[in-house]
Amino acid sequence: MATIQETIHQMGRQARAAAYNLAKLTSDEKNTILRAMASAIRQRVPELLGANAKDIAAGREKGLSAAMLDRLLLDEARIEAMAAGIDQVATLPDPVGLVLDAWERPNGIKIEQVRVPIGTIGIIYESRPNVTADAAVLCFKTGNATILRGGSEAIHSNLAIAEALAAAGVPEHAIQLIPFTDRESVAVLAGMDQWLDLIIPRGGKGLIETVVSLARMPVIKHYDGICHLFADKDADQAMAVSLTVNSKTHKCGVCNALETLLVHREIAADFLPKAATALHAKNVELRGCERTREILTDIIPATENDWCTEYLDLILSVKIVDSLEDAVAHINRYGSHHSDVIVTRDEAVAERFLREVDSACVFHNVSTRFADGGEFGFGAEIGISTDKLHARGPMGLRELTSYQYRVRGNGQTRS
Amino acid sequence: MATIQETIHQMGRQARAAAYNLAKLTSDEKNTILRAMASAIRQRVPELLGANAKDIAAGREKGLSAAMLDRLLLDEARIEAMAAGIDQVATLPDPVGLVLDAWERPNGIKIEQVRVPIGTIGIIYESRPNVTADAAVLCFKTGNATILRGGSEAIHSNLAIAEALAAAGVPEHAIQLIPFTDRESVAVLAGMDQWLDLIIPRGGKGLIETVVSLARMPVIKHYDGICHLFADKDADQAMAVSLTVNSKTHKCGVCNALETLLVHREIAADFLPKAATALHAKNVELRGCERTREILTDIIPATENDWCTEYLDLILSVKIVDSLEDAVAHINRYGSHHSDVIVTRDEAVAERFLREVDSACVFHNVSTRFADGGEFGFGAEIGISTDKLHARGPMGLRELTSYQYRVRGNGQTRS
Numbered sequence: 052m053a054t055i056q057e058t059i060h061q062m063g064r065q066a067r068a069a070a071y072n073l074a075k076l077t078s079d080e081k082n083t084i085l086r087a088m089a090s091a092i093r094q095r096v097p098e099l100l101g102a103n104a105k106d107i108a109a110g111r112e113k114g115l116s117a118a119m120l121d122r123l124l125l126d127e128a129r130i131e132a133m134a135a136g137i138d139q140v141a142t143l144p145d146p147v148g149l150v151l152d153a154w155e156r157p158n159g160i161k162i163e164q165v166r167v168p169i170g171t172i173g174i175i176y177e178s179r180p181n182v183t184a185d186a187a188v189l190c191f192k193t194g195n196a197t198i199l200r201g202g203s204e205a206i207h208s209n210l211a212i213a214e215a216l217a218a219a220g221v222p223e224h225a226i227q228l229i230p231f232t233d234r235e236s237v238a239v240l241a242g243m244d245q246w247l248d249l250i251i252p253r254g255g256k257g258l259i260e261t262v263v264s265l266a267r268m269p270v271i272k273h274y275d276g277i278c279h280l281f282a283d284k285d286a287d288q289a290m291a292v293s294l295t296v297n298s299k300t301h302k303c304g305v306c307n308a309l310e311t312l313l314v315h316r317e318i319a320a321d322f323l324p325k326a327a328t329a330l331h332a333k334n335v336e337l338r339g340c341e342r343t344r345e346i347l348t349d350i351i352p353a354t355e356n357d358w359c360t361e362y363l364d365l366i367l368s369v370k371i372v373d374s375l376e377d378a379v380a381h382i383n384r385y386g387s388h389h390s391d392v393i394v395t396r397d398e399a400v401a402e403r404f405l406r407e408v409d410s411a412c413v414f415h416n417v418s419t420r421f422a423d424g425g426e427f428g429f430g431a432e433i434g435i436s437t438d439k440l441h442a443r444g445p446m447g448l449r450e451l452t453s454y455q456y457r458v459r460g461n462g463q464t465r466s
Numbered sequence: 467m468a469t470i471q472e473t474i475h476q477m478g479r480q481a482r483a484a485a486y487n488l489a490k491l492t493s494d495e496k497n498t499i500l501r502a503m504a505s506a507i508r509q510r511v512p513e514l515l516g517a518n519a520k521d522i523a524a525g526r527e528k529g530l531s532a533a534m535l536d537r538l539l540l541d542e543a544r545i546e547a548m549a550a551g552i553d554q555v556a557t558l559p560d561p562v563g564l565v566l567d568a569w570e571r572p573n574g575i576k577i578e579q580v581r582v583p584i585g586t587i588g589i590i591y592e593s594r595p596n597v598t599a600d601a602a603v604l605c606f607k608t609g610n611a612t613i614l615r616g617g618s619e620a621i622h623s624n625l626a627i628a629e630a631l632a633a634a635g636v637p638e639h640a641i642q643l644i645p646f647t648d649r650e651s652v653a654v655l656a657g658m659d660q661w662l663d664l665i666i667p668r669g670g671k672g673l674i675e676t677v678v679s680l681a682r683m684p685v686i687k688h689y690d691g692i693c694h695l696f697a698d699k700d701a702d703q704a705m706a707v708s709l710t711v712n713s714k715t716h717k718c719g720v721c722n723a724l725e726t727l728l729v730h731r732e733i734a735a736d737f738l739p740k741a742a743t744a745l746h747a748k749n750v751e752l753r754g755c756e757r758t759r760e761i762l763t764d765i766i767p768a769t770e771n772d773w774c775t776e777y778l779d780l781i782l783s784v785k786i787v788d789s790l791e792d793a794v795a796h797i798n799r800y801g802s803h804h805s806d807v808i809v810t811r812d813e814a815v816a817e818r819f820l821r822e823v824d825s826a827c828v829f830h831n832v833s834t835r836f837a838d839g840g841e842f843g844f845g846a847e848i849g850i851s852t853d854k855l856h857a858r859g860p861m862g863l864r865e866l867t868s869y870q871y872r873v874r875g876n877g878q879t880r881s
Binding site (some may be wrong): 171411422438444454456464 | 485490569587638678682684685705821828830831855858859860869870871872873874
C-alpha cells in the first residue's frame, strides 16, 4: 500500500499535469464547467446532508463546542449559498490572458506581459466545509489546479463536496482532496515545492504558523487584524462615533473589526464620553490608557498586552495620543498592518495618515468593515492577505494569477 | 557583549524604523542621495582598493580558484562601473506612488491601489563585492531599507563599500551590512520575519536552498536557467542556427544561456548538420538523443541527466521531437521555467508555444540571451526570478515594490 507521502506526491504530479490542461481552457469552457459544478451541488443535497450528519455526530461525540458545531454544519440554505456562490464566480471576468503591459524595444523585439494561472495551489483549512467549494472554485476559475486538505472534523462533508465538484466535468485531477487528516499530510504538502507553486492556509494563527515553518514554496498568509480608528482633532465627532461603533460592533469576530480607538488629546474630553455612551449601548467593554481613564473614570485599564490583541469580541482598547505622528507610530508599532482608519475633516492630515500608515488598507472617513473583497467589488474573495508580496489586502481572482513575458522578434541576437 | 542574534535583531528593528523614514522621501530627495553615493564611491577609490587587497590576499592564502579571485577583485574600472551604475539608477523613474488602479463603489467610497515600498529587505549574497552597492541602491531607490549579508571572502571590500554609501547622507540605518560572515548570521536573518518583509538570496543553488529552508518571510528565488530552443518544422533554418549559436555561445556561464536544443523530426536531417557545424566552430560539445546520433554520428549520447542539467559551459544537449506537443512537454518537464524559444515561420504554432510553455519568458524568433532586465528596458535588474509569485522573470525596480489600498469616504458604515 502506498504511504501517505507517496499518495500526496502522486496527487502533486497529477495536479501539475492537470494545471497544464487547465491553462488551455477558454473562459467560456471554464464558466460552463463552473455552472455544472453549481448544479451538481444542488442535485446532491441529500448526499451532502447525509455526509455532514456523520461529521456532526462525530463532532458531538468528541465534545466540540456549539460554535465549532455551527461552523461545521451544512443545511439546505448553506448548500444553496455554496451553489449560488459558484454561479456568481462563473459570471465574473476571467483575469487570465489579460495583457498587463506591452512595449517594443529599439531592436524591434516586442514584449508583452500577460496574466497566466499560477499553476498548482495547496489550500489547508480548518472546520468550515464550504471552503472546499469556495477555494476550489476560485482556483479553477483562474486556471489553477488545487490540492485541498481540510480539517478532520469535516472530512465526510469535504469528501462529498469534492466528489460533487469532480462529477461535474472538471478536468481530471484539477481539484483533489487529500483523504488524510493527520498532521503528516500537512508536512508532506508543505514540503513538495516541485509540485506546488503556492500554499494558502485558511484558519487560525496556529495553523498559519505551522504552515509557514514547514513550507518551502511561497505561502500567502491571512494573519490577525488589529485594526485602529484615529479620531483626529479635526474629526467630525458624530461621524467618528458612528464609524467607531460600526467598525467595532457590526461583526466583532472578523479580522476587519476595530480593536483599538486612538483619540487626539485636543478632542478627548469632549469626544470620549459620547463614544463611550454609544459603545456601552452596544455592550462594548472599554479598556483605557491612563489619560483615557481620567475622562472615562469607570473603565478598566488597558495594559501593554491590550495594544497587541485581536479581541474578536465586544472589547475595545482606547488610547489618547498627542498628534498624528503619535497615532501613526502607535499603529505601525502595535497594529497588524491590516486596516486602519482616520476620521478628520483636514484633508492634508488625512493624506499624511494614508501615506504613512504601513497597512494593506488605509481609510479616510470609512468603517474598517469595508476592508473586504466583496465591498471592494472583487465579486469573490479568497481572504485578506497580511503579506506584502504578491497579494496585499483583499485577494480576488486577480491575486490568484501570475504573469509571463511573451517576446516576439525576427531573429534578433545579442552582440 | 551582544550576541550575534541580539546584534542582528537590533539591526532589524533599526531597518524597520528606517523604512518608515525612507517611505517619506520624495523621488528628488532619493535621487540626490543616490548621486551623492556615486560620488562617495568615486572619492574613495584608494580606500576601496586597499580593503579589496586584503580580501584578495586572504583569498590567495585560502587557495581560492582564479575564477573566484576574479569575481572578488575590484579595480579602478570596476569601481567606476559601480559608481556609474548608481548614477544610472538615479535617472530611472521611481515606481513608488504610482496609482495602479482607482475606482468608485456605488456607496461613494473611492478606492485607489498605490505602489508603495515593500519595507525591509534582506539580501544574502556570495563573493562579488559590487552586489553590496547594486542591491542596496536598487532597494534604496524604491524606498526599502536593506540588511546586507555578504560572503566572508569579500568582507573587507563589502564593509568599505557600505561605509562609503552610508557616508553619502543616506538616512540612518537605511543600508546596513552585517559584520558577521558565519552561518549563524544567515539563520538569524532568515528567522526574523517580524523585521524583514522579504529576503533575496543572490548566489548558487546551495545558498538559495539554505535560505529557503530557513526563511519564515517570503523569499524571491533566482534558480537555474535550463533554457531550450525549439527549431520547428517551419523554422527559417538559417535563423534557427544563428539563434542557437547566439543563445549558447554569446555568454555560456549565465542563467539565460541555452542548454538544450529541440529539433522537429521533419527538419532534423537537414538542419542538424548545419547547426553542428556552426556550434563546433564555436567549440561547443554536443550530446544527442539516439535519433540525433543517427544523423550526427560522431557526438556522444545524452543521458536522462543531461536534460536536467544547467551546464553553464560550452556543452549543448540535442533532442529530436515529433511535434510541438512533444517539445512543450519536454520543456515543461525538464526545464526550469526560465526562458525558452521557438523558431518558426508558423504564427499559429508560435502562439501555441508561447501560451503552453510554463516559463517566465517565452520567445518567438529571439535569442534566449534577451531574458534580461537591461534588454527588457528596465534600466536595472536585481535578478531573474524563477518564482511565480510577486515577481517572475527579470526583476526591475517595479518588482521591489508592494501596494496599498487607499480608501476615501464621507462616513460610510456597513449595514
